[in-house]
Amino acid sequence: MKVKLKVWRQRNADTPGRFVVYDTPELNPNMSFLEMLDVVNEQLTLQGEEPIAFDHDCREGICGTCSLVINGKPHGPQRGVATCQTYLRSFRDGDEILVEPFRARPFPLVKDLVVGRQAFDRIMTAGGFISVRTGSAPDAHAIPVPKEAAERAMDAAACIGCGACVAVCKNASAMLFVSAKVSQFGLLPQGQPERYRRVAAMVEQMDREGFGACTVTGSCEAVCPKRISLDFIARMNRDYGVALLRGA
Amino acid sequence: MKLLARLFRSTLGQKYLMAGSGGVLVLFVVGHLVGNLQFFLPPAALNRYGHLLQSNVEVLWLVRLTLLAVVLLHIVMAIRLWASNRAARPVAYASSATSYGASLSSRTMLVSGLVVVAFLGYHLLHFTVRVESINGTPVAFHQLREPGTGYYDVFAMVVAGFQVWPVALFYGVGVGLLSFHLTHGVAALFQSLGGRNPVYAPVIRKAAHGLAAFLLLGYLSIPTAVLFGRGNDYLKHVVEHNARRLAQAPPGEEVAR
Numbered sequence: 001m002k003v004k005l006k007v008w009r010q011r012n013a014d015t016p017g018r019f020v021v022y023d024t025p026e027l028n029p030n031m032s033f034l035e036m037l038d039v040v041n042e043q044l045t046l047q048g049e050e051p052i053a054f055d056h057d058c059r060e061g062i063c064g065t066c067s068l069v070i071n072g073k074p075h076g077p078q079r080g081v082a083t084c085q086t087y088l089r090s091f092r093d094g095d096e097i098l099v100e101p102f103r104a105r106p107f108p109l110v111k112d113l114v115v116g117r118q119a120f121d122r123i124m125t126a127g128g129f130i131s132v133r134t135g136s137a138p139d140a141h142a143i144p145v146p147k148e149a150a151e152r153a154m155d156a157a158a159c160i161g162c163g164a165c166v167a168v169c170k171n172a173s174a175m176l177f178v179s180a181k182v183s184q185f186g187l188l189p190q191g192q193p194e195r196y197r198r199v200a201a202m203v204e205q206m207d208r209e210g211f212g213a214c215t216v217t218g219s220c221e222a223v224c225p226k227r228i229s230l231d232f233i234a235r236m237n238r239d240y241g242v243a244l245l246r247g248a
Numbered sequence: 249m250k251l252l253a254r255l256f257r258s259t260l261g262q263k264y265l266m267a268g269s270g271g272v273l274v275l276f277v278v279g280h281l282v283g284n285l286q287f288f289l290p291p292a293a294l295n296r297y298g299h300l301l302q303s304n305v306e307v308l309w310l311v312r313l314t315l316l317a318v319v320l321l322h323i324v325m326a327i328r329l330w331a332s333n334r335a336a337r338p339v340a341y342a343s344s345a346t347s348y349g350a351s352l353s354s355r356t357m358l359v360s361g362l363v364v365v366a367f368l369g370y371h372l373l374h375f376t377v378r379v380e381s382i383n384g385t386p387v388a389f390h391q392l393r394e395p396g397t398g399y400y401d402v403f404a405m406v407v408a409g410f411q412v413w414p415v416a417l418f419y420g421v422g423v424g425l426l427s428f429h430l431t432h433g434v435a436a437l438f439q440s441l442g443g444r445n446p447v448y449a450p451v452i453r454k455a456a457h458g459l460a461a462f463l464l465l466g467y468l469s470i471p472t473a474v475l476f477g478r479g480n481d482y483l484k485h486v487v488e489h490n491a492r493r494l495a496q497a498p499p500g501e502e503v504a505r
Contacts, residue, residue, distance in 0.1 A: 008342075019342065072343030103339050168348055170355060171333035173259075203260055212336035213259035213329050215354060216436035222349030230439065231446050238442025240260045244251055 001027050001093040005040065007052055008100045013109050019098075029089040033076060034059060034066060036088055053112040059084040061225060064160030067167070068113055069100040074164035074223050082162060082225040102163055104172035106209040117163050119209040120177060124161075127201035128181045130190050149187050157184035158226040165220035165228075171212030176220040178206050179236035180228045186239060196248035199239040259332070262325050267440035269322040270433055276315060277426065278459070281466045288473070291403035291482055295394045298402035323365065330358055353432040360429040367422030374409060384412040387487060395489045404486040406470065407479035416471035427464035431457055 010017025034056050041051035057065035066083040070076040076086035106119040159180035166174050182199050185191030221230045255261035286293045373379045378389040387408040392401040410416045434456035438444045
């Protein structure tokens with residue numbers, strides 16, 4: 001199969017960008033979207049052109065590095081997968097595919113399809129951790145964790161921090177990411193001592209970065225490659241309210 | 249004071265204020281409907297209810313000013329959030345916006361809200377301030393008095409108001425958009441205030457739709473009943489009674505009312 005790619009090209013943040021159309025060579029339908037970009041880049045390199053810059057790392061859906069808005073949807077047409085797990089068989093032969101970078105003020109464009117997502121790192125630095133003595137591993141059952149809490153914390157921790165929630169949200173809000181990261185600690189006994197200080201610090205860092213607010217449209221949940229639930233946002237809202245009242 | 253500053257500045261705090269003020273307004277529209285459904289009882293019931301609400305001026309203005317403050321808070325927060333949300337995405341996508349799981353009502357809250365505000369302005373001028381030039385009927389709203397008690401005749405005013413079909417139609421649009429706004433608003437209120445979890449989520453969504461349907465049908469029932477002729481004879485009786493009353497009254501009494 002072959003497709004026509006309409007890709008956002010931009011040398012750097014200071015130069016204006018534009019869409020460029022590329023006709024791909026013959027492709028295997030079982031290639032991932034990123035492998036297809038590799039093939040296109042090889043061809044561009046052979047032609048002496050600048051290859052398309054895009055983010056990628058593990059290519060197995062667990063690192064959260066790949067991004068891209070494909071035909072208007074972050075991570076492409078399938079649900080519950082990242083761009084690296086989006087395969088060309090999801091498209092038809094001869095399709096024109098529009099590829100754009102994530103668009104949000106806190107995600108400044110670096111080059112072509114690469115955006116800086118350090119805003120997420122700064123939110124994590126503000127409170128996304130548990131201050132504990134790091135030594136030898138504790139005994140497995142030294143701290144009892146209810147099964148439900150363990151499972152819900154795991155659901156929250158499944159967030160890979162890719163930023164698709166921000167990319168799709170009409171307000172470029174990072175609530176789904178922040179709420180997942182607040183909850184993965186807040187649901188566990190080890191996270192309790194810093195629970196309210198953490199939520200206040202992370203929410204306030206999120207605001208400083210310039211992300212929008214939540215209108216509860218639910219599109220973040222719909223495009224999340226890890227299907228993080230909106231319920232975590234409600235949980236964060238609850239915790240932040242308590243943090244305000246406690247003056248945390 | 250630090251608490252207030254954080255409440256007004258943080259995105260979550262602004263959402264609490266949005267949800268809290270919205271919740272108060274939802275309680276008001278439900279109460280307003282339940283009170284107004286007395287329209288389907290004999291006219292004396294609605295007139296007595298109107299008199300009850302209007303007669304204690306101190307309580308009346310306390311409630312009015314509180315509601316005004318809540319409406320203003322809701323609007324100011326909506327506009328501030330809208331501005332910061334827009335600022336968060338300075339470069340738009342080239343692909344046409346698609347909803348991905350987002351309902352139409354959730355993506356049009358500002359528009360539906362602003363139309364409801366415009367409707368609210370008309371509604372207050374129409375039935376509360378009673379600006380005669382916008383009611384589209386020769387019946388002078390100010391002069392309607394219930395025969396017997398002398399209370400202001402709310403029932404006759406409602407009948408006269410809704411007999412003008414363009415006015416009734418505008419009311420239909422207003423309450424239609426209000427209900428549409430609330431299908432999302434009531435559900436989002438629970439989310440913003442943290443009162444949602446996997447067990448409650450489907451119940452809240454259904455309850456929000458149920459409440460919106462109740463408000464829509466309830467509010468539409470009144471103008472519909474009027475257009476089907478309810479209260480027409482009563483209105484004629486009240487207008488004749490008032491004409492006689494005003495003819496007998498010494499000059500100046502109506503002005504001094």
